[in-house]
Amino acid sequence: MIKLAILVREETTARCTGKGCLKSFFAKSESFARYQGSEVVLAGFFHSGGDLEYKIGKMKEAGVQVIHVSTCMRAKYEYYEELVKRLAEDFDVVGYTHGSEHGKIRNTLTIVGKTGKF
Template sequence: MKIAILVREETMQRCTGKGCLNAFFQKKESFAGYEDEIELVTFTHAGGDIDHKIEMMRKNGVDAVHLSSCMRAKAANYESLAKRLAEYFDVVGYTHGAEEGKERAAIIIKKEG
């Protein structure tokens, strides 16, 4: 299974990605449910040309996109981005920490169609 992680652009100004990457490589928290091998194909922020990023993820065979926990906590477009990504990918709306979150629960959507 090919995975992409999208993080909040503003948070990346000060974040090293350690929480997201630890959860991925240790296959814990939001990644614990994957039984098969997982491959990290994309680790980038959700800013910039998101249409191009979606197209590149599709071209590179991404199966699931995890929106980082900072996206869930602070991004105003969290819900709309998750729905948009679900047109092409399974979407898991957090990477590490509790699935419930402090402000809102994680969005988990299977790919449409």
């Protein structure tokens, strides 16, 4: 079983329902297509605001192995690259959730992190 979490952009949560990320997760499509044939559990859905280090600790406690950084983070979060690298210290990271794997503004980063299981 693979435990994963989705990290979304705080500012986007003011108008986004999470529909695109969750639709892709449950359909195992787009960035989640890699899990076809695997048992996957969504153990967290959280935003980038507040105490991110605390949230990372909670995801580790929950046994999360992979974090998908949402497409809105890739497109609009200024420190996307740094964030992905930080998360990769503790998790495998997929740098988008839905839509094109190739971003309009920056390339998608996907990193096999500390777990090395991805």
